[in-house]
Amino acid sequence: MTPADFLYHETALLDERRFEEWLELFTDDALYWIPQGDEEDPAHRVSLVYDDRRRLHERVLRLASGFAYSQDPPSKTCHLVGNVQVGEGAEGELEVASTLLVAEVRRATQNLFAGRVTHTLVTVPDGGYRIRRKIVRLVSSDIPLGNVTFLF
Amino acid sequence: MSTLAPADLITDDWRLHGSIYTSPEIFALERERIFRTSWLYVAHESEVREPGDYKTTYAGTQPVIVARGADDGEVRVLLNRCRHRGSIVCHDDAGSANYFRCPYHGWTYRNSGELRGITYDDAYPHLDRATLGLVRLPRVDSCAGFVFASFAPDGPGLDEYLGNARRYLELVARQGPEGIRLSAGAHKLRYRGNWKLQIENTIDNYHFGFVHRSFLEVLADRMGQPPPIVDNILHNPEWRTIDLGNGHSVHEFGDPETGNNQGQLGDLPFNLILFPNLCFVGAQVRHILPKAADRTEVRLYPMLHEGESEEMNARILRAHEGFYGPSGMGGADDIEVAFDRVTEGLQAIEEDWLQMSRGMHREQPGENGILIGHAADEVPQRAFYRRWRKLMAEAA
Numbered sequence: 001m002t003p004a005d006f007l008y009h010e011t012a013l014l015d016e017r018r019f020e021e022w023l024e025l026f027t028d029d030a031l032y033w034i035p036q037g038d039e040e041d042p043a044h045r046v047s048l049v050y051d052d053r054r055r056l057h058e059r060v061l062r063l064a065s066g067f068a069y070s071q072d073p074p075s076k077t078c079h080l081v082g083n084v085q086v087g088e089g090a091e092g093e094l095e096v097a098s099t100l101l102v103a104e105v106r107r108a109t110q111n112l113f114a115g116r117v118t119h120t121l122v123t124v125p126d127g128g129y130r131i132r133r134k135i136v137r138l139v140s141s142d143i144p145l146g147n148v149t150f151l152f
Numbered sequence: 153m154s155t156l157a158p159a160d161l162i163t164d165d166w167r168l169h170g171s172i173y174t175s176p177e178i179f180a181l182e183r184e185r186i187f188r189t190s191w192l193y194v195a196h197e198s199e200v201r202e203p204g205d206y207k208t209t210y211a212g213t214q215p216v217i218v219a220r221g222a223d224d225g226e227v228r229v230l231l232n233r234c235r236h237r238g239s240i241v242c243h244d245d246a247g248s249a250n251y252f253r254c255p256y257h258g259w260t261y262r263n264s265g266e267l268r269g270i271t272y273d274d275a276y277p278h279l280d281r282a283t284l285g286l287v288r289l290p291r292v293d294s295c296a297g298f299v300f301a302s303f304a305p306d307g308p309g310l311d312e313y314l315g316n317a318r319r320y321l322e323l324v325a326r327q328g329p330e331g332i333r334l335s336a337g338a339h340k341l342r343y344r345g346n347w348k349l350q351i352e353n354t355i356d357n358y359h360f361g362f363v364h365r366s367f368l369e370v371l372a373d374r375m376g377q378p379p380p381i382v383d384n385i386l387h388n389p390e391w392r393t394i395d396l397g398n399g400h401s402v403h404e405f406g407d408p409e410t411g412n413n414q415g416q417l418g419d420l421p422f423n424l425i426l427f428p429n430l431c432f433v434g435a436q437v438r439h440i441l442p443k444a445a446d447r448t449e450v451r452l453y454p455m456l457h458e459g460e461s462e463e464m465n466a467r468i469l470r471a472h473e474g475f476y477g478p479s480g481m482g483g484a485d486d487i488e489v490a491f492d493r494v495t496e497g498l499q500a501i502e503e504d505w506l507q508m509s510r511g512m513h514r515e516q517p518g519e520n521g522i523l524i525g526h527a528a529d530e531v532p533q534r535a536f537y538r539r540w541r542k543l544m545a546e547a548a
Contacts, residue, residue, distance in 0.1 A: 034479065037337060043466045046336045046454050048479045050470055058370045058474075062481050067365040070484035144342035144449045145478035147487045 003096045003121060004084040006129045011079035011100075014151050019060045022151070027122060031133045032056050034152065037142040048141060048148070059151070068149070075150035076105045081117075093132065094121045100136065104150055113152070114139050158185075159545035162537055166509035166530075170498045173346035178544075179445035185543045186428050187212030191293075191300040191313045193430040193439060194218050194229055196453075198297065198333035199246065204263060207246040208232055209451075210441045211289060211301055212429065217242050218299065219263045222250045227294070229301040230265045230286040241286065252286070261286050296325035297332075316520050317400035320424045323408055324432055327420065328457025334437060336469060339452040339477035345491035347429065347442035348536075350450055353490040354431040354438060355393070355403050355423050355532040357385045358510065363489045367475065367482045384527070391527035393511075394518070399427025399539025401532030416475070418457070418468035425532055427539050434476060435468050446495060452476050452483075508533055 001009075013022040026032070033042070034049040042050055051059060062068050083099040096119040104111045120133035136152045158181065161169040171178060192211045195218040199207045206219040215232040232240045234254040241252040241261060251268060253260045258271040265286040270276060289301040293310040295318060300310055307313075314321065325331055343350075353359065361368065361382040371379040384391050390406045402408075403423040405415065418435035425431050431438040437453040454472045456465045475482035511529025518524045525531035 036339070039337070042469070043462050044336060044456075046339060046469055046477075047473055048339070048477055050473055054374075055474060058373065059481065061373055062366045062370050065366040065369045067369065068481075068485065069363065069366075070488040072488075142340070144340040146342055147484045147492075148478040149484045 001128055003086045003094055003119075003129065004081070004098075006121065007081045007084060007096065007098055007119065010131070011081055015077050015079055017074065019063055019151065023056060023060045025129075025131050026053055026056060026134075027130045027132045028053050030056065030131055031135075033133070034136045034138060035141060048138075048145075049136075070147045070149040073106065077150050078103045079152075089120055092122055094123070094129075095119075096121055100152065102150075102152060106147075113148075115141075115152075117152075157545070159541060161544075162508075162541045163505075166507070166512060166534060167505040168508050168537065170501060170504040170506060173348060173495070174445055174498050174501075176445045179346075179442070181544060182442070183213055185546065186540065187214075187442075188303045189307065189543060190428050191291075191302045191310050192428070193298060193426065194301050195227075195299045196297055196332075196334045196437065197227070197294060197299060198335060200227060200299075202248065204248040204250055205246075206242065206249060206263060208240075208242055208244065209439070211303070213442050214303075215240060216289070216301070217252065217286070219249075219265075221264045222262070223264065226264075227292060227299055228264060229289040229292050229299075230261075231289075233287070234259055235267065235284045235286070236270075296322045298325070313398060314426070315398050315400065316396040316522055317398070317402070317424065317426055320396075320402055320408060320422060320432075321426070323422075324420060324424070324455070327418075327455060328460050330457075330459030332455040333458055334453045334455060336454045336456055336465075338439075338454075339480075339483075341450040341452070341478060341483070341487065343448055343450075343487050343491040344446055345448060345495035346445060347440050347448040348540075349491050349494055350438075350440050350448060351425060351429070351431065351536060352533050353486050354433050355401060355425050356490075356530075357391075357393075357403060358528040358530070359486075359490065360385060363485050364482050366485065370481060386528065388527065393525045393527060393529055393531035395515075395523035395525075395531050395535035395538075397521050397535075399425075399536055401425045401535040403527065403532060416471040417464075418455070418471055425536060427536060435472050436476065448491075508537065 030053045032051040036048050039045050080101040081098050085097045087095040089095040098117050100115050100117045102113045115136050115138040118135045121129040122132050124130055161172050194209055194211055200220040203220055203225050204222040206217050208217050217230045217232050220227050234241050236259050239254050239256040241254045251260050260269040262268050265288050267281045267284045290305040291302040392404050394402045405421050408422045423433045429440040435455050439451045441449040508530050511525045515523045515525040515531050
């Protein structure tokens with residue numbers, strides 16, 4: 001499996017709403033981060049999402065609770081991953097940059113989200129990968145947004 | 153639109169007419185009678201700390217620049233509108249500048265508002281430049297670091313306007329060891345719906361166990377047992393709603409001085425509404441920006457604690473992000489239910505009256521003219537609308 005194949009697999013899980021399986025792709029020390037604006041400084045600036053593995057678990061648990069009204073009805077999404085570039089990371093890691101387009105349809109509205117994504121992947125013995133960091137830099141992160149509760 | 157006069161949109165037994173939320177005519181009247189008469193929040197002093205610092209925001213519905221004078225350090229509130237042809241003269245959220253230069257034809261203003269230069273000015277032999285500065289709001293004042301401005305040249309001062317709410321604003325300012333600062337940016341929300349829906353929802357504890365049921369399940373998973381929030385809302389006598397007068401209200405989660413709060417890190421021990429469009433909830437300043445009868449933006453500024461460690465402030469940010477913002481596990485459910493679904497439902501106008509009478513029979517008078525009610529009662533909402541009705545019914 002190439003890193004690009006892994007990203008296609010990851011986003012397919014999201015489009016198919018297989019969130020528990022998606023969660024399993026993350027390491028225990030994972031970070032899922034959607035910064036807001038150009039100043040990326042989580043110690044001092046607010047982010048749209050800054051989830052450690054515990055909170056990511058909560059996010060998935062919430063979606064499965066049946067009472068997450070912002071996802072009732074659920075968003076239908078279509079993730080398109082492109083411009084994949086695989087770079088060197090720390091020992092045992094790969095830094096994978098990609099461009100993400102997500103079309104989201106909810107109720108009677110279609111929304112388009114776009115951004116640059118950086119995955120820090122670790123290789124695992126079975127030959128696949130796990131996600132240690134996923135940073136989603138949305139081009140729209142600093143404009144007024146409505147309900148953005150589907151997963152990138 | 154409703155043919156009712158503004159005073160008749162709210163009945164004595166606290167039914168509200170739906171056109172309050174949907175009518176463009178009511179919205180136009182609000183711009184005139186609410187937002188041109190009230191003291192309006194525009195900034196916290198930490199956002200314009202140094203001479204020359206500015207931020208752009210809205211005074212009610214009107215775009216303004218809040219600028220600390222480069223020469224004299226005075227905070228002014230200027231309409232963000234070139235006197236020539238109306239372009240905004242500053243489009244950045246914040247920054248530092250001695251001058252604002254209109255991009256359209258190059259008219260230049262000092263950051264105190266005075267017109268400094270007109271390009272190719274031989275075409276204006278008789279223009280009175282002294283009268284063509286950026287328009288200043290006639291009154292600017294601050295309380296506990298929070299800056300307010302008013303379009304009304306006369307009327308009650310800020311202290312009198314805040315009245316009983318002043319104490320709570322001062323408590324907000326004392327949350328950190330050395331105060332608070334708004335340096336973390338702001339979540340920016342938009343929704344299709346009236347601005348007052350966000351005010352009502354901010355101080356509505358009745359909804360928590362319903363709209364935020366999924367978040368309660370998250371908390372139960374996190375803590376290993378069901379959280380006591382709903383039990384407190386229903387049964388804790390120290391959790392109470394208070395009409396502070398002048399349209400302001402508070403919901404106390406125990407003693408507001410000591411903070412008997414069971415919320416998240418950094419959370420205030422109360423929710424506070426300052427009429428007309430400023431709220432304090434969780435660890436945030438919530439500034440509500442009305443755009444049209446059915447269109448609203450909201451800015452959520454997390455309050456960081458001055459004199460506190462970086463690590464603690466980062467934890468305050470993480471706690472805020474978990475619940476609030478476009479992707480928060482709580483706030484987005486409010487957008488869906490309390491705004492979007494309400495706005496859709498309000499199109500059914502055949503029976504257009506709503507109920508805002510919850511707990512009317514058990515609200516009790518306290519000192520200084522306040523009214524005290526149970527935690528899940530609509531005392532704060534009535535406080536807001538009492539003031540709203542008075543202003544809307546007055547002749548302009």
